[in-house]
Amino acid sequence: MATVLVTGANRGLGLEFVRQYAAAGWDIIACARRPEAATELAALAQASGGRIAVEALDVADHASVDAAARRLDGRAIDVLLLNAGTMGGGSRAGTGYPTSRFGAVNYEDWDTIFRVNVAGPMKVTEAFVAHVARSAQKKCVAISSIVGSIASIRSGGLYAYRGSKAALNAVMKSLAIDLARSHGIVVATVHPGFVRTDMGGPRADLDPPESVAGVIRVIDGLDASKAGRFWRYDGSELPW
Ligand SMILES: NC(=O)c1ccc[n+]([C@@H]2O[C@H](COP(=O)([O-])OP(=O)(O)OC[C@H]3O[C@@H](n4cnc5c(N)ncnc54)[C@H](OP(=O)(O)O)[C@@H]3O)[C@@H](O)[C@H]2O)c1
Structure with a gap:
């Protein structure tokens, strides 16, 4: 059985x-920075056999x-799903993203956002590349955002988050080239x-089940011809 x-x-x-991966019969390595506080996840894990x-x-x-990569040494990981992300403190939906307004930028937030959203996926990929390389599917997928698509920018603001996702897109594009050559790994980016x-707040367009079902369909369909590109959850392609 495949592992994500x-x-x-x-x-x-x-x-x-x-x-959704559990319902589809996959083995799942579910990472959280504070597992002791992850009660919903713990309940799912307990019921998963x-x-x-x-x-x-x-x-x-x-x-x-x-440390996590060492604990999982020797394990094959078919899909490395780089999902963790942040908009920074005080910038959840509904707060008006106050720390990202011109003239009121919080640069500590800026550092955290870039560390989590850009360096984070890079570091996790470096640490787990051998696990992915020994798997059957060999896929590495980052959850980015359309707000990081420079060609799609129509409104201002969101400086740190937008900048971090644009930087993540560039990192994933580079990784797609390098890891295809070095390990035959398919790397892609999905909105x-x-x-x-x-993060999205109650007025967003989609519920998580619809979004995630779409992203999983995109991941299932990835092959070398679709690597190094930016996909939307509905399978359409986004410009960088
Ligand atoms: N929701 C949207 O509309 C939307 C749109 C485009 C892209 N995205 C992207 O989709 C991904 C998931 O977003 P979401 O909507 O599920 O956001 P969310 O509800 O705010 O969840 C964010 C997740 O990231 C984790 N995280 C934050 N910092 C972390 C760190 N340093 N190490 C490990 N985990 C960390 C959080 O863990 P804690 O509970 O420990 O904080 C939480 O599990 C993100 O990359 C986001 O940028 C979301």
Whole structure:
């Protein structure tokens, strides 16, 4: 059976990825930075008959990423799902993203957002490349955002989050080239839609089940011809 590793698996889209991959019969390595607080995830794991394993992994803490990779040494990971992300403190939906307004930018937030959203996926990929390389499917997928598509920018603001997702897109494009050559790994980037999670808020367009079902269809359909490209959850392609 295939194995997926999901970062940020304790709530939002990450938790829904765990639910849907479990329902499809996959083995899941569900990563959360504070497993002791991940009660919904723990309940899913307990009911999974051992198919969902919860691992402590904070993408901003590189020692924690390396420790998780060592604990899983020798394990094949078919899909490395780089889902964990943040808009920064005080910038959840409904707050008006106050720390990202011109003239009121919070640069500590800026550092956190880039560490989690850009360096995080890079570090997790470095740490787990051998696990993915020994799998059958060999896929590495980052959950990005349409707001990181420079060609699609129509409104201002969201400086740190938008900048972080544009940087993530560039990182994933580079990784697609390098890891295809070095390990035959398919790397791609997916926008999940505007989704009703803590991040997306209640007025977003989609519920997590619809978004995640679409993203999983996109991942299932990935092959070398679709690597190094930016996909929307509905299977259409986005410009960089
Ligand atoms: N919702 C949307 O409309 C939307 C649209 C486009 C893209 N996205 C992207 O989709 C992904 C999931 O978003 P979401 O809507 O599910 O957001 P969410 O509900 O806010 O959940 C974010 C997840 O990321 C985790 N996380 C944050 N910092 C972390 C760290 N340092 N290490 C490990 N995990 C960390 C959180 O864990 P804690 O509980 O420990 O904080 C949580 O599990 C993100 O990359 C986001 O940028 C979302």
